[in-house]
Amino acid sequence: MKPASKSHIGILGESPAIQTVIRQIEQVAPTDISVLLQGESGVGKDVTAKAIHSLSLRKDGPLVIVNCGAIPEGIIESELFGHEKGAFTGAHEARMGYFEKANGGTIFLDEIGDTPKNVQVKLLRVLETGDFFRVGSSKASQSDVRVIAASHRDLWSMVKEGSFREDLYYRLDTVKIKLPALRERAEDILPLFRTFASEFAAKYDSSFRGFTQDAEELLLSYRWPGNIRELKNVAEQLIVLEKSQTVDKERLQKYLKGRQHLGSTDHLPSVHSYDSGQDAYGQQSQTGRGEHSSEFQFLLKAMLDVRTEIADLKRMMGNWFMGTWNQSQPSYTPALPPPQSHPIDPNDLTSHLRTPETPYPSTDQDSIDPESVSSDNSNGSFEESKPISNPMELLRSADWKEGEFPSLESLERTVIEQALETFEGNRRKASTALGISERTLYRKIDQYGLDS
Numbered sequence: 001m002k003p004a005s006k007s008h009i010g011i012l013g014e015s016p017a018i019q020t021v022i023r024q025i026e027q028v029a030p031t032d033i034s035v036l037l038q039g040e041s042g043v044g045k046d047v048t049a050k051a052i053h054s055l056s057l058r059k060d061g062p063l064v065i066v067n068c069g070a071i072p073e074g075i076i077e078s079e080l081f082g083h084e085k086g087a088f089t090g091a092h093e094a095r096m097g098y099f100e101k102a103n104g105g106t107i108f109l110d111e112i113g114d115t116p117k118n119v120q121v122k123l124l125r126v127l128e129t130g131d132f133f134r135v136g137s138s139k140a141s142q143s144d145v146r147v148i149a150a151s152h153r154d155l156w157s158m159v160k161e162g163s164f165r166e167d168l169y170y171r172l173d174t175v176k177i178k179l180p181a182l183r184e185r186a187e188d189i190l191p192l193f194r195t196f197a198s199e200f201a202a203k204y205d206s207s208f209r210g211f212t213q214d215a216e217e218l219l220l221s222y223r224w225p226g227n228i229r230e231l232k233n234v235a236e237q238l239i240v241l242e243k244s245q246t247v248d249k250e251r252l253q254k255y256l257k258g259r260q261h262l263g264s265t266d267h268l269p270s271v272h273s274y275d276s277g278q279d280a281y282g283q284q285s286q287t288g289r290g291e292h293s294s295e296f297q298f299l300l301k302a303m304l305d306v307r308t309e310i311a312d313l314k315r316m317m318g319n320w321f322m323g324t325w326n327q328s329q330p331s332y333t334p335a336l337p338p339p340q341s342h343p344i345d346p347n348d349l350t351s352h353l354r355t356p357e358t359p360y361p362s363t364d365q366d367s368i369d370p371e372s373v374s375s376d377n378s379n380g381s382f383e384e385s386k387p388i389s390n391p392m393e394l395l396r397s398a399d400w401k402e403g404e405f406p407s408l409e410s411l412e413r414t415v416i417e418q419a420l421e422t423f424e425g426n427r428r429k430a431s432t433a434l435g436i437s438e439r440t441l442y443r444k445i446d447q448y449g450l451d452s
Contacts (some may be wrong), residue, residue: 009051011044012192015185021048024177029055034127036172037150039179042229045150048179049108058146061105064098069111073439077119078135081126087136099132099143106146112172113151113158116439117446120165127171147172163443182224182231189219192228196235206243214249222256413448416441420450 011022028035029052037045046065053063071079078087082097098107109115115123126132127147131140149172158164182189197208211219224230234255238247245251419430431441445451 009054011047011051012195013185013188014191015180015188017180017185018188021177021179024175025051026055028052028175028177030057032057032146034146034172034174035148036155036174036176037148037179038154038176039150039152040181040225040227041152042227043179043181044228045110045152045179046108048177049106049110049148049150052148053106053108053146056106056146058105062102063106063108064102065108065110066098067110069114073116073442076115077122080119081122081132081134082141083135084137087134091136094134097132097134099126099145100141102145103143104145106148109147109149111151112149113153113155113164114439116442117163117165120168124165124168124171127168162447182227186220189224189231190216192231193219193235196232197239200236200239204240206239208239209246211252212246212248215247215252218249218252218256412444413450416444416448417450420445 009022009025011018011025013019025048035052037048039045049065050063053059066080068076078091078095078097080097080099082095082100083091085091085094109123112123122132126143130142130144132143133140155164155169155173159166159169182192200206201208226233237255238252242251416430416434419434420427423429423433427441427445428438431438434441436444
């Protein structure tokens, strides 16, 4: 197992997927064009932004990295564009924003999808003209920057949902570079791990004797939901805690455990790790259909898990909102059970469906007492606790026919309206009572047109 080769721009890997990314970087870097990086969390969007900057004509200028998702909504405008003295409470002196600090260089806006809509308008202006206003100032300032943006979310889906401005999306999406997930570049996993292990062994004055065959197979079959960040973290733990040990499958599993959550697809093995004649769990196929059976088993397992996850979400929201509805009404919609630990027989799919006669068992984890939902806040910022009115009363008062289930969207809109009415429009108290962030509540209010 050789260490991963590092390109001249500092990106590790030799897989076709990562080589495509390197070629795209080399093409766009010398220009001043805006770049949008798309990829899951942990795939190396910040490393890619640094690589683009290092090959650009602005490489001698500053590179300012901004994590938009980590900045509170109330101060993000000030952080990006600066403020004047006295612009707000605590503004004891004028302050430069990130766009001013990046003048002549590059600004990397990570998780740009988390920026509020009022800030998105100002981002569009500075991207198009270079003009912006400090908070508390009526004088326009100028900044000459190259913008690289990134998001782990699908911005176009956010545009369709109404949470991201369409004009800003088109301005950012001039060139899009899709960064592959680690499971999509499996040939890089072992070399990357060797590289990280060597670095940490030198750092901690330790040694690494390598993996057994079954441990290597586990590394390749694991889906790495945290991508390179997770791989690097596991490598560091093994070097520190399993010093000078040959790592076998059982020892490796200790560090992957807890990242494989029931109800998500993270625990599914990678597609390319199977041989024909084996099912989605690595066992010999009993159907006699070889590779096609293996693919069918894998796809079926994925569909069952996704369906289960959706069913769990519906049930959790229903228990919270409708209280004892499930005790008084029959189960109408068949749902699927949690993922099975054994292969699924494609000829006997009916055994995996829940019928009205075999409803889902109620658990303490899934059941939430609706009377306990209130505006009580652990930090003591609210002086009174005012619970939302009885969910069953709310359900009966709504304009829904008896025996019919309302859509989740209708339920969500109704409960948000009720929370806002209960707290007389106080959005902070309403968001606390609903158990969501204030930013999410603002987005939902905008989505359902509840501003009035």
